[in-house]
Amino acid sequence: MNKSFSLSRLKVDHQQVKDIFMLFIGVLCYAVGYTAFILPEKVVMGGVSGLSALIFYATAFPPGYSIWLLNFLMLGIAIKTLSRKFIYRTFIGVTMLAVVVAVLQPFFAAHPVITAGEDKFMHVLIGGLMGGIGLGVIYSHNGSTGGTDILIAILNKYFRMSFGRAMQFIDFTIIASSYLLFHSVELIVYGAVFTLVASYMCDYIVNGARQTVQFIIISKHYKEIADVINNSVHRGVTLVEGKGWYSQKEVDILIVMARRYESQDIFRCIKKIDPDALVSQTNCQGIFGEGFDTFK
Structure with a gap:
């Protein structure tokens, strides 16, 4: 029993180490896009990073410090609204992001990777790609960089505002505020693009x-179709008994979960056996369990 517990604990610790490593990779990717391509072009995006950029352009206050201060100020305000797990993940993510940005911002200021007069839109596009990839890696490994997530939690509690509407409102307000500093609609557009x-x-x-x-x-030849999908595509098939309301006849329905790249093989199997079969294909955000993704 003690041995089993130790192995389980070791597995959990190994997953935590992997998540923290991938969190760092995601933070690094985001920070490079932010400090190397966005800050030199004086673009303000949504979120705390955009607000920190605006403060940096106006006062030269280092964005790494303002990212940390703003996030923890909001954490302090919303501490009763947020779960302990969210606060813990946010603390790690925000601290890591603030440190990396604080190191990279002066580095890229002294050793710029872009030059004046180059395509500004391309720089914003690269920064947006790197920022999105970094955030995707962070979220995929149970990480958080705080930001507007904290404000959204507050808005949801006190104003019953939906997640999407709250995020749009906050991001638009931060991006539009750049006009007060630069008086440029072009920069607002670039911020929205990012x-x-x-x-x-x-x-x-x-x-x-x-x-x-x-x-x-739905097919009269459901048995043959199920057997071929099982044996050729190697995907499980679930049989559900139903009833056609118009015909008032019993029908047998097959449900198949598969990877997208397996779709054509499944269609070929169906078409070969019953070209007149009724088939519905629906995209799924994710399928978890045996043969698919694991729960995190």
Whole structure:
């Protein structure tokens, strides 16, 4: 029993070490995009990083310090709203991000990777891609960098505002505030581009590996189709008994979960046996369990 407990504890610790390592990789990727491509172009994006950038442009106060201070100020305000686990993950993520940004910002200021007169849009695009990839890696390994997540928790509690609407409101307010400093609509557009690109890449990284589909198949030849999918595609098939409301006849329904790249093989199997089969294919955010992704 003690041996089993030790092995279980070792496995948990190994997963925690892996998560912290990947958290650092994600933070590093985000920080490079932020300090090497965004800060030199004086672009303000959404979130605490955007607010820290705005403070840096106005006062030259290092963004690494303001990222840390702003996040922990919000944590202090919302400490009763947030769970202990969220606070712990945010503390690690925010501290790591603040330290890396504090180191990289003066480095890239002294050794710039971009030069004046180059394509500004391309720099914003690269920064957004790196930022989104970094955030995707962080979220995929149970990490958090705080930011607007804390404000959203407060808005949800006191104003009953939805997650998406709260995030849009906060990001738009921060991006639009750059006009007070630079009086440039162009920079507002660049800030919006960064936020959209980063959000898309983050979502792609988090859900891209879970590109799974669900098939619902109705056919008189359901037995043959189920056998072929089992034996050829090597995917499980679930049989559900149903009833057609128009015909009032009993029908047998097959449900198949599969990876997206297996879709064509499944379609070929169905078409070969019953070209007239009724098939519905639905994209899934993720399928967890045996043969698919593991729970985290």
